[in-house]
Amino acid sequence: MSEIKKYSLAEVKTHNDNRSSWLVINNNVYDVTPFLNEHPGGEEVLLEQAGRDATDPFEDVGHSSDARELMAKYKIGEVIDSERKQVKEKIPDWSSGNDNATSENTMKSWLIPILLAVMATIIYRFYFLS
Incomplete structure (x- = not known):
């Protein structure tokens, strides 16, 4: 050896x-x-x-x-x-943060389409059903 x-x-x-x-x-x-x-x-x-x-x-x-x-x-x-220097273990970070941030981003991505759908429904009912 x-x-x-x-x-x-x-x-x-x-x-x-x-x-x-x-x-x-x-x-x-x-x-x-x-x-x-x-x-x-x-x-x-x-x-x-x-x-x-x-x-x-x-x-x-x-x-x-x-x-x-x-x-x-x-x-x-x-x-x-x-x-010798202490070697840092490199652990890849596959997320953009913690789990709460991910679920928060998912909710935000659905919020805008839902709000647009509700507004479109109100406008439709107000103008066409009155």
């Missing part, structure tokens, strides 16, 4: 150009140098984050599961224990 190589953030920081580009994502260190020309967003996106912790920008973009699987081949190690 091979030992996982540990890197300090200072060491990662020195790999910040197109000759050697390292990123930290969720306390894992990746050498993305060979991936620069293949990155769908362009190499500039990776170079902008090179030598840094790119966890937040990576998560903000919402990478696919395929992209996350592809990362495995670029992993070269992990951040040393004393410099």
